[in-house]
Amino acid sequence: MARAAVIGFVVSFSQSALAGPESAAKPSYALAMHGDPALPADFTAMPYANPDAPKGGRLVEGLLGTFDSLNPFIVKGIAVQRIRGYVVESLMARGNDEPFTLYGLLAQSVETDDARSYVTFRIDPRARFSDGKPVLAEDVLFSWQLLRDKGRPNHRQYYAKVARAKALDPLTIRFDFGDVQDRELPLILGLMPIFPKHAVDAETFEETSLSPPIGSGPYRVSAVKAGASVTLTRNPDYWGRDLPVNRGLWNFDEIRIEYFREANSHFEAFKRGLYDYRVETEPLRWHDGYDFPAARDGAVIRDAVRTGLPQPTEVLVFNTRRPVFADIRVREALLQLFDFAWINHNYFFDLYTRAAGFFAGSELSAYARAADSGELKLLKPYLSRLRPDFIDGSYRLPASDASGRDRVAMRRALSLLAEAGYELDGTIMRRRDDHQPLAFEILVTTRDQERIALAFARDVKRVGIQASVRTVDAVQFDQRRISFDFDMIPNRWDQSLSPGNEQYFYWGAEAADTNGTRNYMGVKDPAVDAMIAAMIAAREHPEFVDAVRALDRVLASGFYVIPLYNIQEQWIARWNRIERPKANALTGYLPETWWARPSTQR
Structure with a gap:
């Protein structure tokens, strides 16, 4: 019975008009980004769950902030994120012991070809929304169209890649991708939240609402x-x-x-x-x-x-949309002035380490690694723009003497600022051409962020840079971050072992001009977009690792952030x-x- 419940293979249905010569693919209980699923078809529970856990009682969560919406699938408002997964389900569920593998949830089975040019989902006939209505292919088609046209920027970006979508029968839906080379798309669609067509008004979907949504979740x-x-x-x-x-x-x-x-x-x-x-x-x-x-x-x-994931990276983000941070030499000079050793010892009991890049502590990190032949092939069109120390792996973040007034770091910073057209005028750092002071604001929302920002403001003041620290509540901070209304903010990026299309949302050129994305620094670099494209087109794991490391290398070399510390x-x-x-x-x-x-x- 367990095998039958999990696999749920369906009677063959005609796809000849859509599938072409590669229609021999078989429906499966799971789908992995690379390789095979770790769990067999007859698995009975996830290895990190206790199948005998008692039911009952109450869990009270405490969150910092507020909310004005129960719809986390749109940009507008501050939403309750627990709606996703707990109330509104997706077609498939993540296996949290694997880099990126999905197992059947609303979808009893999934089918795709070797080229991943299409994906077909067969809905479990038992699936029901909380009002008792069955989950049907038309609900999946409706959800895809709704999020493609009115969802968050990442949803619009992902789902617009689908060339055609069609319900093959009441419980089966197929998505075709045309010429799009994106091997992650079948999994992205597997994680698509599914709404009841009969209970959602598409015309008002983009407006915040506190009306309880109807979903199929627990x-x-x-x-x-x-x-x-x-x-x-x-x-x-x-x-x-x-x-x-x-x-x-x-x-x-x-x-x-x-x-x-x-x-x-x-x-x-x-x-x-x-x-x-x-x-x-x-x-x-x-x-x-x-x-x-x-x-x-x-x-x-x-x-x-x-965890087994890349270490989350805490950073100070430069908003390069602001003229003060448009020059890479200014950004690198400010990085030189951040005294990690002093802050780590005096504030954090030496608990932290530090690395450049966004995949620290994993095989995906490029920090302190020379680019191999695969990376060099990907980076070849952009090598003239990359510093040799980022290519050969010799670049290291500045190491201060932990005094809080490292003179070597100050000299390096002053040299970079001079190259960028700045000079000291008494105790004020000014641009030579118009005498404007080098000044910016650091926007923070917690005590810990404020302490780091104040220490950094103290350090940069020694070379005549004016950094003011402004503390706001969590709601205002989030609103200003979403609209890119800041000079510098602290931020944290968490990465998986299978980064993919979300990287466009983090640092893609299109995302730089779209409110609600996480491209807070305003990166617009064709090399970044090219590495993300290579990453999601990779068929084998070594190719994938090369593409992620190349992306990490390009981002680090742009000095878009000041790495604060890595959380282990x-x-x-x-x-x-x-x-x-x-x-x-x-x-x-x-x-x-x-x-x-x-x-x-x-």
Whole structure:
């Protein structure tokens, strides 16, 4: 029965008019970006889940910020992100122990050819929306069209690559890609959220709304307190609760999400037990902030989780749309002036390391690696623009003496600024041609960000640069970040072991002019776009690694950010009324696999 439930192979249906000579592909229970799925067709549960986890109880999450929308699929508004996955499902589900493999969820099977020129999904006939209506191919077609035309910029970009889409029967839909060379597209479509055509008004989809959406997922929105809290209640009739991808997941009867507008009150609420877990991001707090009674007596447990992913990168982002940061020499000079060693020792107890690039700690990182023949072939049209030290792997981030006033770094910075047309006028760094001071604002929202920004402002002041630090609340920060209304901001990029089309969203030229993307620095570089294209066209893993390293190399050489530090662990604090599986996923902590200790269920 398990094998039948997972594989769900369907009776052959005619595709001759669409498929052509490569129609011999077989439907499958899973699809991997490279290689084969790690789990067999008859798997019974994910290895990082506890299939015997008890059901019941409540999980209370505490988030910093607020919300004004229950639609996370549009740019407008600040949405509750938990809607995705918990309420609105996709055709397939990620295997979180693999770089990029999807297993059947709403789709009972998936089919594609070797060239990945099309993908066909067969919907599980048991699949139902929370109002009891069946999930049909027309809902998938509607969702694709809706997100292609009115979704977030990344959705519009991804789904516009589909040349044709057609429902072959009530439960089967096929997408053809024409001449597009993108081997990731079948997986991207597999992760597409599916909406009920009968319950969504396409005309008002782009407007924020607090009306509970109808989805096919394990939870329904049961209560909303605008800007303050959202309650999700487990659907007792959830159609997919016995699927292997779901066994041991979605264990709480209720999930309540509480919002806090200020960081200190957010932490104090956790100490009082007002919410159940927090992801800690401040090293100082993790080091000495958990010396309160509940943490000392074991009621609060601290987990340090190492993942198999590239280390998340915390940076200060230059908005190169602003004239002050248009010159790469100015950006490199400011990088020279950032005293990582001093900050790491005095603020972070030497807990952090630092690397250039965006895939640190993984085989995808180009930092301190010479470009191999595969990379050089990809980079050949752009080699004249890249510094030799970035090609041969000899480039290193500046290493200061941790004094807070490293003279060698200051001399390097002054030399670069002189090349860029700046000179000291008394104690002020000015442009020689118009005498404008070199000045900018650093926009921050947390205490930790503010401390780093103030230390950096102190360092650059020594060479006559005026950096002001402005602290705003999380809502204003997010609004200004989305609209690129800043000079410099702190930011964090998290990467997977299978980066793909989302990289266009992070640093593609088109994204630079589109509000709501994550191209905060305003990168517009044909070499970047070319490396992303090579990455998603790669058929074999070595080709893929070459393309990602080449992308990493090009981005690092552009000095678009000041790397602050790389995070090697996830820090999770939780009250002991919440339990989790012993095994961690490759991706780290997963609250959907947790459960309430039976004796403490609320």
